[in-house]
Amino acid sequence: MTSTPVARPDEVRRYNRASLLRLLHVAGPRTRAALATELGLNRSTIKTLVDGLAESGVVEERVPRPGRGAGRPSLLVLPQPQAAVVLAINIQVEFVAIALVGLGGQILGRNSWNLHQRTRAPDDVITHVIESTTLLAADLNLRPVAAGVSLPGVVRRSDGHVHEAPNLRWTDVALGQRLTSALDVPVVVGNDAELGALAEHLRGTARGASDMVFISADIGVGGGVIAQGMPLRGAAGYVGEVGHMVVRPRGRSCYCGNEGCWETEIGEAALCRALKLPEESTRGTIVAELRDLSHDSRGWLDEFAEWLTLGLVNVVNLFGPELVVLGGLFTGLPAPVLDKIGEQVRDRSLVSRALGGVRIGTSALGNDVKLLGAAEAAFEGVLDSV
Amino acid sequence: MTSTPVARPDEVRRYNRASLLRLLHVAGPRTRAALATELGLNRSTIKTLVDGLAESGVVEERVPRPGRGAGRPSLLVLPQPQAAVVLAINIQVEFVAIALVGLGGQILGRNSWNLHQRTRAPDDVITHVIESTTLLAADLNLRPVAAGVSLPGVVRRSDGHVHEAPNLRWTDVALGQRLTSALDVPVVVGNDAELGALAEHLRGTARGASDMVFISADIGVGGGVIAQGMPLRGAAGYVGEVGHMVVRPRGRSCYCGNEGCWETEIGEAALCRALKLPEESTRGTIVAELRDLSHDSRGWLDEFAEWLTLGLVNVVNLFGPELVVLGGLFTGLPAPVLDKIGEQVRDRSLVSRALGGVRIGTSALGNDVKLLGAAEAAFEGVLDSV
Known part of the structure; x- marks a missing residue:
């Protein structure tokens, strides 16, 4: 429980260097003066660190674009994207996307392909990821130093074992191990x-919010929690499965064995039912239908919105976040519907009332949110050793 | 995100000293050799630390009781309870208990009194706590250096502001501030x-479990979570209100404004209904009725057990703990009922299946669990400076 830290002087230097790189990586270019202020370090320490990093090509210093201010502009310290490149892999039910992401979070190159029943088997996906990575890396003349994989499933974080990814129909796949040995980098x-x-949390709507929950609907519904600035995980690194919170006892059957899981009430199929679309409608059809929904037809969403609200009240009462970010299909809901959900959650949650009102927002990162998250997971182990 | 620590040499010594004290405090007397092994420090560092602590009377070394082993027994290092004493306060709806707790977790003296409608007002409780503490401290000739307060309510941890404690009928009480100024110690x-x-987590059933949830039923139902060894809190230090997770839409009205909260289905009143007792039955009556329940009457608990199970499936799916500890009234449930609940939760929770089976246990600390928790909260700020 004691959190006072301990280290030797060379560890202090490494720690400061990694903190500086992390700040540049997450928050973008800054002057030396800003780095000193934000890191609480003195100017001479910053000078030594920046000079060292510039010498090894990890950062460069550049005159900023001319602004309105008078006088000589301060040099900006910029992270050099090529100094540390990671591979991000986003495996979804309909497609796989891969990207090489540089220091600073910029996507340097990407590729993606559709998945069909036939090509969704773990062996096929893994083979295709490796081939595609090799081509992309050769194209860009870059070598990733680590990889992060995002996947809609129950994953043991410690070794990347996929216990179950029901919508992919994967069970017990040693994905971490297999990719680590094929790619020869930490995964x-x-x-x-x-x-x-x-x-x-790092790059989107929840920047600066140290207690937040992300809830996203695609085919399934999933959630991730940041508590006191750190990702919340359970035993063995498993994260919670918020989509399988039962909200409607004796409701629809869920593949997980329960009835009335939140996912069965607010997942893609439920949204299709609300919109009077066939359950197998494509993402494009659903999004277009939501966009073109007439004022009079918005009532179709009432029941869907009520289940979303009820589950969000539970989420807020259980985790006490300052902000909930909705992603995936939820970002397509009409603004008045989202506004009403927010109001209702603030009104009906005891914990929100104690907090003076939780904020409900939507994802700012669009389709790249999971790819960028996979990249950041890979960067976690990298910035200490760039 | 980078967690590598930084410190100066004197901080290192203080950190090691606090770690050693924390180990003795939580885990009990140990030999120097055991301390060296468990803390990963060398023998000479341990010697310096123990000698320093013995000199200032914080620990003493003693020959252990004769065992079966041959040869000279190693000296045990024992924490001296009087070296750091905290005040623990447990405010419940029916009573208040206070205790002075020494280093090592031993209760050195205690007092408690019943609350009635008349004496439950914040002013009366605060006055009585202060008077009673003064008497107890004088009696034992001890001065607490910090205080911890446990209370069934929504509390802002940062300053001890009680937003709402519905069963006490408290709203917006600056409890932390008022006790701090009256007692003149950190609260x-x-x-x-x-x-x-x-x-x-520190002293009971969940010792050694770094991911656990404690769920307790008294009049209300509350829950606390330890994730990766640390207490989980939300924004502003508020903890979640698991009792206000809606499990039964359109169920009974709850004072929080929702219908079908878990608390309305598994709190004290719900247990009375299940046992065919009047809702205002005393704790003693309920516990006796549970104890004497005939085999044939156990079916009365079926519906209650189903709601408990359903909520526990949700809790396990949301937090992914290795262990759930049930406290309060739940400890009185017949063993076969508890066993069946455990089986069902393991069977019906996707995350439990991934984890290879969550364990469900009952509190080992009995009525003192909250008092001991309040003491540990007070000790958190103390062990660095003993």
């Missing part, structure tokens, strides 16, 4: 909602 | 289930 595998939460 | 105020979780 982190995470649940997609967990990594979405990480991306929104 | 930590926590939600009772949160502090129960802390006590079970």
